Amino acid sequence: MTCVSPGGGCDDPAARSWAGPWIAYNRSTARADGNFSVNDLSTESSAMFFRRNWIKTTGRVLDSRVREWYHNRMRGHVVGMPIAMHNYIVEFTAPNGEPAKLEVEQHIETVDVAIGDEVPLFVSPDGKKAVFDKKDPRINLMAVHKASKEAEKKADEERFRRQLEG
Incomplete structure (x- = not known):
């Protein structure tokens, strides 16, 4: 495993050029196009990316506003419809037990x-920072979409069965 750090420590100039200052990668799985899998991240960098020691909780949305319009781009051209990305004011109980309100940004992977x-x-x-748990199936875009499709399919099958029996 070769680590790339801000202070140097990487003997491979090609790796330093694509990996960036905080990424560790495994030479056997790194691809020529510069992509790597999440499993290739070092323990040190994963703590930074995955918010270790943060407390999982729930909060209640008090207000929202459009932060920006996300435009999907392909080869420099805008593709498809823009997506409104929101900021939310969320009320929750802080780790110290006190009620707290913070602004939380919507992630592209959440509904x-x-x-x-x-x-x-x-x-x-x-208790001074909060982010949505984007992997939670209640707000994860793909999980919500999948559940919606399954419910639609089940309703379709039930309707079809009733028609056949009726």
């Missing part, structure tokens, strides 16, 4: 949430 909804959060140990 829009309505005011009043309960949302899964990761909160820093000091």
Whole structure:
């Protein structure tokens, strides 16, 4: 395993040029195009990326606003419809037990949430930062989409069965 750090420590100039300052990669799995899998991250960098020691909790959305319009780009051209990305004010109980309100940004992998909804959060140990738990199936875009498709398929099958029997 070769680590690339801000202070140097990497003897491979090609690796230093694509890996960036905090990434560790395994030479056997690194691809020529510069991509690597999450499994190739070192323990040190994973703590930074995965928010270790943050507390999982739920909060209630008090308000929202559009932060920006996300435009999917392919080869420099905008493709498809723009997506509104939101900032939310979320109320939750901080790790110290006190009620807290913070602004939380929507991630591209999460669905829009309505005011009043309960949302899964990761909160820093000091309670001054919070992010959505984007892997939680209640707000994960792909999980919500999959559940919707399954419910639609089940309703279709039930309707079809009733028609056949009826």
